[in-house]
Amino acid sequence: MTEAGGKLFNGRYRLIEPIGIGGMGKVWRGRDELLDRDVAVKEILFPHSMPLSERKVLGQRAMREARSAARLNHPGIVTVHDVITCDDAPIIVMEFIDGSSLAQVIEREERLAPAEVARIGAMMLEALGEAHAAGIVHRDLKPANVLLTGNRVIITDFGIASLAGDVALTASGVLIGTPAFMAPEQVDNLPVTAAGDLWSLGATLYAAVEGRPPYTGTNLMAVLAAMIAREPDPPVHAGSLAPILTGLLRKDPAERLDTEQASLALAAVTAAQDGQPPLHTAPSRPWAPPSASKASAWPASERPHDGQLGDLDTATRRHRFSPPEGPGQGRNGDAPASAQPAAARGIRSLSRRRVLLLAGLGAMAAAGVPAAVALTRGPESSLSRPGQWTLAATLTGHTWDVEAVAFSPDGTTLASSDREGTLRLWDVTARKPLVTLTGHTAGVHAVAFSPDGTTLASGGEDKVVRLWRTG
Template sequence: MARQMDRAAGMDMAMMRLRREDPRVVGSFRLHRRLGAGGMGVVYLGSDRRGQRVALKVIRPDLAEDQEFRSRFAREVSAARRIRGGCTARLVAADLEAERPWFATQYVPGPSLHDKVAEEGPLSAADVAAVGAALSEGLVAVHEAGVVHRDLKPSNILLSPKGPRIIDFGIAWATGASTLTHVGTAVGSPGFLAPEQVRGAAVTPATDVFALGATLAYAATQDSPFGHGSSEVMLYRVVHEEPQLQGVPDALAPLVRACLAKDPEERPSTLQLSLRLKEIAAREAQGMGDVRPPAPRTDPDRPTGRLAEQRTQRRPQGTPPPRTGGTNGGTRPGARPAPARNTGRTGNRPAPRSGTGRSAPRTTGTGRRPANPRLLRQRLFVFVVVTLLVALGIAAAQGCQGPARGLHHGGAGQDVRQVRTYEPLPTERLSTER
């Protein structure tokens, strides 16, 4: 990734070679290519004697003659020296007393956020949240140093291989065609200015929060939340109209709208933004990773796939394999699963899930699930044998009592009574003989 970014930067630098009027050496840095030009001056790619690359900005000659500009430039450079943090382009050197003042910052390879979105389209919700979280964390360090950026916008954010970096910390107040300059007021870019900047009020860290909200809206929609038009039209919309956030993902829209509140007191702090955007980035990234096609419905009591193969390999010798709906040991898609036989064996049932997502531990023979299926089968066999023996014993006892009762109460008993009825008594025989 880093090599690709360096290669791309090298191609851009090859198209912007030094001109005749450009200096070749500034301070202890040798200049190699033009990186760009703005309202304040020209930015060059330079390097020191150790080979460290820097982005060196040289102030325009007409601004160098303005003492008010020099004083303000000196204050901004002094404040920029105090900034510490990984999301900023670190200030390396500066010369405020030179004929043309200059300052050098750490060179950051990679395109700007503006160019990235313009060439490849809007970023995803997860990427927008991740970039916003890193920028918010960088602004925390900036504001702790007592600095307000005042001109945070997509073109002042570089996407390096190590993450986004913020450049031009409130120094580029002199303007070109796309920025505003008013004596005694802070300046910025139309569409990313906060309402208090337009009114000429004092700027605070909340001013950068407004600009960050507009920047995130651009990254998500490839458009400014206040549309397009002349500077006057854009400034009027910033002060009097609500931002247009159509196209901003639902996960980000409420937070972006809060950043664009007209009242600075109603905007979230940079620390709150950093924490909230980190949560959104993690949730959106996880949601993208969890998008999977639905699995075919199978019997919940019968494992399939790799789990079934593992249990098949662990099956004791002599145990017949479980019946399945297919011919390859799995469940045939679309086939109705066969009902499970009630054999008392529970070893093939998946372990119940607990509230934490972990499998519940298996119970022993005294619980609901025996730990040893073979022991269960032995007990079942003994139970069946004992039951049969008891049943046979009862049946034999009943068979022995049945014939005895039959001699007295059955059909044979009636014949006996009849014989007794017609058999003459001894006295009757004697009278008859007489």
């Protein structure tokens, strides 16, 4: 189904053109030839590394969730028309929305006025309330999943996004979601409730009014590190919307604004701004990536790329999509040095799951050291005299450039990873390899041990975080 347009599916849905793609989904503009209307056809694409048994389970879950979402009937929620299968993969047929996503509006406008954002938020909250009342949690709410057309604000991917949340951390250690808009409890692999959607709502509105998400970083690990180590920066452009954003972005779900509180607060902001212009809706037109010379809502060094964690990109509208990153793109290095001490100070009070998801903040960079890891030894009393350090050993075995290394908490084991996606564990005392770990399909740029040394986390270009346990 993903090879070419024009295919007639299920004797009814004609594929016209691809309009969006993400880590776990591809969207086509299609035509319902029975009812003579445009539709959006979304195909779920499982990660290549996912075992067949898991694909079947997730396929069944996707069907169940999409059928649940089809029960929703609200102008602020994209309508699910049909749920079918192709080669054991779920196919979701949805309402085709001809409009701009909130992410595209932010990209064009850089920031939106607080009153406008409050009106968008109020309409989003009404739609979320409808879904939550039906027992459906979105779990991947973000500007790319919010469409603006006419006077409508439409949330997309209900049910389908629930699939991505349900496999937030599977047995194979694959984390799926969008880190810049993911609730802290979702990062912790805790049950995600309606409160998680409210956190993501706050992050989405924060991005709209500030021009950037509440947490940014040069890469995925830096974003997660910022999230678990500190509170979001106070908004500076939000005006009367600021206390609402702060209330929605409380890390503890019990302290977060609930739906009723947020609704009343947003209504108060919009009521106080009755003289403001109407809801922002840009004219519909094919969207193209901004030129390099145009200022972006997210600076290139901080922009949270869609699909970093297997993001299910929503594109149920008539817009072109950005071409996928080429080899080597999106690798922006580790977290800034200034961010690392703050993250390190916060680690002691964090759960082990959060520490694992840092996946490399404590790792020593070794990129550019082809096929070998060098151990050096220096005086215990000082790390500031590099001239006194001597080479202790050279460990060989990698066949590609070494990307990252990390010591276990007790210092007896060293983990290293390379551009091919291979991890190796070494006995530091004996200077011998212990085990080779495979499973990543692309280069691994970050590795980190849990505080007790029983679990190793790894992450890289295949957009997944894997957890490896001893024993």
